Amino acid sequence: MKKAVTPAQESTEVTKVSDATMRGFVGYQIKRAFNVIQDDLAKTLKPFELRMLTYTALVLIVDNPGMRQSQLADAMDIERPNLVVIIDELERRELIVRDRVPTDRRAYALKATLAGRRLYEKSVAAVTAHEERLLRGVDKDTIATVLAAMKAIEKAKRDGS
Known part of the structure; x- marks a missing residue:
């Protein structure tokens, strides 16, 4: 026996997708904004x-000369094996050097080369x-509020909340 189909159940063609429910979630809004930022940042860093x-x-590394790879991994919040690929790329391009830490032969201190510091200056200016x-168009108080909110979210995660 076939069920009766109500008008609400009928298939209709969607001409515009509504994400109104999702827009009510902070995480979704952050992700959408991040996508815009990330796309523009990729274009900014490409040259x-x-x-x-x-980057x-x-x-x-430039801001913290001599930091260890483990410290960099922690600062970037990435797994140490994933960091090796990044470090290898920067070293291959002669932007950084790895020096053994005299007190711990398993650890490396990371330092920028002159080329690395020059690229840092140019790229930081471009990212700025x-x-x-x-x-543009977002006032300083709003930016300060957003930054405070992001820090509070990070802190809540660290504190286990």
């Missing part, structure tokens, strides 16, 4: 032959311009 992760690693362009 420097950097990706978001290699992040280079900046952290990228952020200014994307955040």
Whole structure:
């Protein structure tokens, strides 16, 4: 016996997808905004032959000369084996060097080369311009509120909340 189909159950062609329910979730909104930022950042970093992760690693190494690979992995919140690929790429491009730590022969201290520091300066300037362009029209108080919210979310995760 065939069930009667109500008008609500009939198949209709969707002409525009509504994500109204999803837009009510902070995580979804953050992800959508991140997609915009990430896409523009990739285009910004392309002339420097950097990706978001290699750029992040280079900046952290320049800002923290002598840091160990394990410290970099922790700072970037990535697994140490995944970091090796990033470090190898930066070293292959002669942007950084790995020096053995005299007190721990298993550890390496990471330092930027002159070429690495020069690329850092140019790429940081480009990323600064990228952020200014994307955040044009967003007032400083709103940006401060968003940054505080992001920090609170991170802290809640660290604290196990």
